[in-house]
Amino acid sequence: MNNHLQEKRKQVRKPTEVRKREIIDVAINIIAFEGARAFTAKNIATAVGMTSGGIFRHFESMEAIVVDAIERVEEILASDFPSGxxxxxxxxxxxxxxxxxxxxxxxxxxxxxxxxxxxxxxxxxxxxxxxxxxxxxxxxxxxxxxxxxxxxxxxxxxxxxxxxxxxxxxxxxxxxxxxxxxxxxxxxxxxxxxxxxxxxxxxxxxxx
The missing domain is CATH 1.10.357.10 (Tetracycline Repressor, domain 2)
Incomplete structure (x- = not known):
């Protein structure tokens, strides 16, 4: 049974870039709607469906998440400026x-x-x-x-x-x-x- 569950988890494990994007988007929403105090690894992990330790397999620190979150905001808003x-x-x-x-x-x-x-x-x-x-x-x-x-x-x-x-x-x-x-x-x-x-x-x- 345990082997079956482990195999199932492996099958649904998402690529690193997908997981990182999920973490970043969740981080943006937590900071925006709940404030800086709610910006914790535990809250992010709960929202994404991971363990707190799992968060740090993708990011070195909470500061790194914030930096990538800002880059994500910049990326999204940059597409709003029309050219031509x-x-x-x-x-x-x-x-x-x-x-x-x-x-x-x-x-x-x-x-x-x-x-x-x-x-x-x-x-x-x-x-x-x-x-x-x-x-x-x-x-x-x-x-x-x-x-x-x-x-x-x-x-x-x-x-x-x-x-x-x-x-x-x-x-x-x-x-x-x-x-x-x-x-x-x-x-x-x-x-x-x-x-x-x-x-x-x-x-x-x-x-x-």
């Missing part, structure tokens, strides 16, 4: 909708962006990498709006700084709405409706 779209408003639209989809798919990430939980778990220096992601996002949004202004396609009543803040605020607001509607078939509709309003505000001479 000449029109700055359309480029901003693609970013806005993709970022809200990312938040919907990874609600833990939005919680990290809005809290200091990661800083508490990782320390200030490591958490600065997350701050750079926020700065890059703001620069991208600001750059798109500034470019639209320079091209003459930004409505004359729209201020670049104010419009940047509105777009960022809308994304942050939708990060809460998205988690509430994640299980519905209309999960993307709020972001599309909000963008339609922002686009009407931004574009000069827009008739719809």
């Amino acid at each position: 779209v000449e029109d700055p408003i359309k480029r901003l639209r693609d970013f806005f909708l993709q970022r809200t989809r990312t938040i919907l798919a990874h609600p833990g990430i939005s919680r990290l962006l809005l809290s200091d939980h990661l800083e508490q778990a990782a320390g200030i220096e490591t958490a600065k990498r997350l701050s750079k992601i926020k700065i890059r996002s703001r620069k991208f949004i600001h750059g798109c709006i500034r470019e639209a202004e320079q091209q003459g396609s930004l409505d004359s009543v729209a201020d670049v700084e104010a419009a940047t803040s509105i777009v960022i605020g809308a994304i942050l607001s939708l990060s809460h709405v998205s988690t509430q509607v994640a299980s519905t078939s209309k999960s993307h509709k709020p972001s599309e409706d909000v963008w339609a309003l922002i686009e009407r505000m931004l574009e000069k001479g827009r008739s719809s």
Whole structure:
């Protein structure tokens, strides 16, 4: 019987990279939703279905998990920045909708962006990498709006700084709405409706 159980465990043992990704994703959610105090090997192991010792077969330390978690966040958010779209408003639209989809798919990430939980778990220096992601996002949004202004396609009543803040605020607001509607078939509709309003505000001479 014991041999049978051991053989079964061997059959379901997951590849190292799969296990590491599971551990990282669980770590992100624990830090985001439960805080730094809950970020323990025991809690991660329970969520993943491993022993605490098993965690350290894949990572040298809890600090190593945090570093890889930040890299995972960077990897996910980096895919939100579109390239090859000449029109700055359309480029901003693609970013806005993709970022809200990312938040919907990874609600833990939005919680990290809005809290200091990661800083508490990782320390200030490591958490600065997350701050750079926020700065890059703001620069991208600001750059798109500034470019639209320079091209003459930004409505004359729209201020670049104010419009940047509105777009960022809308994304942050939708990060809460998205988690509430994640299980519905209309999960993307709020972001599309909000963008339609922002686009009407931004574009000069827009008739719809």
